[in-house]
Each structure stands twice: as structure tokens, then as C-alpha cells.
Amino acid sequence: MLNRRNLLKLGAATPIAFATGGIALGHASNLPVFGGKDYSPITGKERTAIPSACWQCVTRCPNISYVENGRLVKIEGQPNSIRTHGVMCAKGQAGVNQTNDPDRILHPMRRVGKRGEGKWKRISWDEALSELAGRMKGLRDKGEPEKFMFHYGRMKASHSKLIKSLFLANYGTGTIGNHTSICEAAKWTGQEMCFNKHYDNWDFDNTNYVLNFGSNVLESHTNHIPTSHRLIARMAKNDIKLVTFDVRMSNTAAKSNEWVPVKPGTDRAVILAMCNVIMSEDLYKGEGEEFLKFVRTSSVGDEPVSAKIATLKAHLAEYTPEWAEGVSTVSADKIREIAREFATTKPPAY
8 A cells, every 4th residue: 555654664765776776777777778678667678679660650661679478668779770760759659559449440340329429339341331432432433433532540551652653643632631731731832932941950969059939859859750850859969059039038049159139920931131141241152052053043944153143132122131120029130140140150950
């Protein structure tokens, strides 16, 4: 029985156990702390290790799952991974709960009550597939295949192509709802419009200056574990500078070299003013000129770099640091300072 008296006795006995190398501590000292192995705290026997990968976000961190008596009991990072360095987030490790959830649905169910009553009846897979196929055929026969919506969570392996590109395309519906619909759809759209791809990543191993606008890179983000782990390692050695613009003192902002508070929704004004500084002070010369060879600045076809530079300077002329200060509350001097640092520290990341 655990009461106040027994709790105090336990607290008093703990230092003695450490000093004398108690039984539990003695066993623990003989076990590997980090190395792709795990042991049962009850029997002391080594658990079966199964290499796998996490599918709870797009990062797909490699992991090791540990099985004991046919049951998944633990998930941890893959220590041999060159991408994650053996690190894994709490959400990934908590994946054990999905497999062992007592309410996990393992069989097809048909609603037998009114919607919302929570009344269901288990049916066979044959019944479920026959009913689903019949409803889908009915929609297609009526010329309304688009009324069939395929809704799913994550589907990134080969079956994604088989279902979406082959089956749904031939059936005649493009009505799809998935994880991305409520997660990164807006970001993906913007990125595809800008550079034709919807995944972003940063080379923190080689970058020396990071200009961050509102990204919680040290808390949660796309490819969070591989990227944040590398950024933290560089920051610990003082090899990199992180400047964060954010409306609040987030954990990422607090751990940055510099936090710059900005009025909500005005980040773009600051960015335009920084571009104004970089172009007006000719800080783009060199690598910037090489980059502009691949950039279109007007509806005209391929133009010489000099014409592109003239177009950019003319476009950015009105977006001065003083103008941005009135919009964002970030001082004009601070905008100039950071713009110059960003443009002259090689290589930078945005």
C-alpha cells in the first residue's frame, strides 16, 4: 500500500540503493543504453527488434519496434540512421498506443441505429466489399462517379499510385479527402506556384545563417527530427546564427540568437524591405547574379541578367525599410542590419 509513510521510506532508501549499487541498478548498468536493443523490465530477456519506419508524418523516420510475447511494446529511433541520428519524436514513440488501443476497429462495421447513436454491427469483409461495390456502380451507372469520395489518411507507398492514379482515375472521380486537405494544402499550393515542388528542407549541416519567419523549426515542422537535430547541433557549437521573426516568444524564438517581434500578418513587408536593401546596395552581386540567370522577372522570354536586375530594383524601390517599419513595427535600422547580415554571410538559408 502506498501512503505518505511508505513514500517517505522509499525516498530515504533511494540514496542507499544508489550508494550500494542495488539489484535493479546493478542490472541496469549491464544493459546497453543506446544501440538498437531493449530488454524486458520484468524478465530481463532481450526483446525482439524489428526495423521499421514511422508513418505518423511525412518525415518517415526510421525506427526499431520491440516485440515481447507477440505484442508491440516499444518504439524508438533507428541508431544507425544517417538522417535522424537515432532520434525520434514523442509522437512516433507513442505509436505503440495505436496498435494496442482497445477501441481499434479491426473488422467492417455497419451502422444499425441513427447517425450519432453509436450503434454498430460487425459484418464480413465479403458483405462490406459487395455493398461498397454496389453503391459505387450505382453512381457510375447514373453518370455521377464524382459523388464518390475517397477519403484516407496517409498513403505514400506504391498503393498510392495504384489507387489514385489507376483505380480512381478509371472509375471517374477526382473527389479525394486526405490528411493533406487539413494540414499542408495551402503551403503546398504556394510552394508549387513558386518553385514547382511542395516539400521544403534546409541544409543546416552547411548553412551559416538562418532567417526564420514564423516557423517553429525547433518544436514541430515538416521533417522536424532530421532538421531540428542538425540545427541544434550547429547552434550548440556556435557555428550558425538563427534569427526568428515571430509574433510571439515561441520556444524556437526563445532559443534563437535573436528574436524580432513583428506585427501579425506583416512578415511580407519586412521581406520586401530586405530585398530592397539587398538590391539597392548591390549585395546580390556574385552568387545572386548566377541565380538570376534561371529566374523570370517579366512576361518577356529570356532576358539578360542586367535587365532582370533593373526590373527588380524598380519593383522594390517603394518598399523601403522606413515603409516596412510603419507597417510591421520592426525598426528600419534592424531591417537593414539583418538584410546585410543575411546577404553577406555565406551560405545563408531562408
